[in-house]
Amino acid sequence: MGKIIENKWFLLLIIALTWGSSFILIKKSLLVFTPYEIGAIRVGVSGLLMAYIGIPSLLKMSKKVLFWVVLAGFFGNFFPMFLFPLAQTQVSSSLAGILDSLVPVFVLVFGFLFFGIRSRWIQFIGAIIGFIGAGSLMYFSETNTEDSQLFYAFLVVLATACYAISALIIKEKLQDIPSMQLSSAVFSIWMVPSFIILVISGFFQNFETNPQTYEALGYLGILTIMGTAVAMILYYKLIQNTSPVFASTVTYLLPLVAVIWGLLDGERFTIWYMLGGILILVGIYLIGKSKKSTIPTSN
Numbered sequence: 563m564g565k566i567i568e569n570k571w572f573l574l575l576i577i578a579l580t581w582g583s584s585f586i587l588i589k590k591s592l593l594v595f596t597p598y599e600i601g602a603i604r605v606g607v608s609g610l611l612m613a614y615i616g617i618p619s620l621l622k623m624s625k626k627v628l629f630w631v632v633l634a635g636f637f638g639n640f641f642p643m644f645l646f647p648l649a650q651t652q653v654s655s656s657l658a659g660i661l662d663s664l665v666p667v668f669v670l671v672f673g674f675l676f677f678g679i680r681s682r683w684i685q686f687i688g689a690i691i692g693f694i695g696a697g698s699l700m701y702f703s704e705t706n707t708e709d710s711q712l713f714y715a716f717l718v719v720l721a722t723a724c725y726a727i728s729a730l731i732i733k734e735k736l737q738d739i740p741s742m743q744l745s746s747a748v749f750s751i752w753m754v755p756s757f758i759i760l761v762i763s764g765f766f767q768n769f770e771t772n773p774q775t776y777e778a779l780g781y782l783g784i785l786t787i788m789g790t791a792v793a794m795i796l797y798y799k800l801i802q803n804t805s806p807v808f809a810s811t812v813t814y815l816l817p818l819v820a821v822i823w824g825l826l827d828g829e830r831f832t833i834w835y836m837l838g839g840i841l842i843l844v845g846i847y848l849i850g851k852s853k854k855s856t857i858p859t860s861n
Contacts, residue, residue: 570808573800577793577812582819584789585655585662586827587781588647594778595765597651601644602759603782608639608791609753616750619743630735635748638728639794640756642721649721652714654829659820660839661718666846667692668726676727677734688848695841698834729809732801741799749791817843 591600609616623631650658667689673679696719736744760766769775801809817839 578815586823587785590781597647606756609749612746616746645721649717656824692845
């Protein structure tokens with residue numbers, strides 16, 4: 563079993579299935595809970611579940627390492643958890659899933675700008691194609707109608723940029739920390755502000771006990787445990803075992819899972835979804851190309 567979990571392709575598939583399903587789970591949770599409650603519950607409960615590992619791990623870290631852990635957690639585990647449900651109040655789960663595939667594009671750009679990671683010209687062409695795909699997707703899709711706003715689609719793009727920064731920090735600054743300890747430490751730190759947000763939002767005072775609430779709470783529970791805590795541990799492990807670029811290629815599969823769930827839930831799928839998604843995936847493919855292959859062939 564240990565060898566299976568170490569296999570990068572197995573990790574990639576599991577992460578794609580869990581994160582690809584998170585968009586429809588967010589959509590179902592929004593029927594009862596606010597975006598701020600969803601984000602705070604995901605991070606707060608994950609922190610509680612992992613505190614028994616996270617707190618001892620934090621106490622052993624130096625101030626320098628702790629700084630990078632806090633930063634990686636903010637960009638990868640805290641801020642995006644609020645951006646996605648806020649965006650999905652106006653955009654469909656399918657569109658959010660497709661736009662989330664921009665992560666490798668930002669990994670390339672930020673890797674060059676902030677960490678001096680050099681890339682080939684074909685990879686920069688891939689980044690440009692990816693951005694064109696995202697731009698056309700947002701402009702020509704439902705976000706350009708009166709029923710929605712372009713701003714909310716940009717929130718998804720902002721979240722993908724945050725994920726890219728977090729992935730680069732983990733690979734460049736936190737490589738030697740085991741994935742379980744790292745993810746547990748991150749959630750343990752950010753569960754405190756998450757519970758403060760829950761208190762301020764009035765979640766505990768206004769909680770209603772009815773069938774719809776329990777149903778939404780069930781969706782949110784699956785989202786929190788599988789789509790947040792478990793998936794993040796596996797993602798950290800995948801980054802450390804391979805590279806940020808390879809780990810971010812989970813976004814090849816993630817839009818497919820998100821779109822399938824969206825179609826099953828009756829969402830509209832337009833030709834712009836397909837064209838924009840194809841451009842993004844072509845861009846990701848070019849980003850993954852290098853002289854000796856940016857994507858490792860073995861662990």
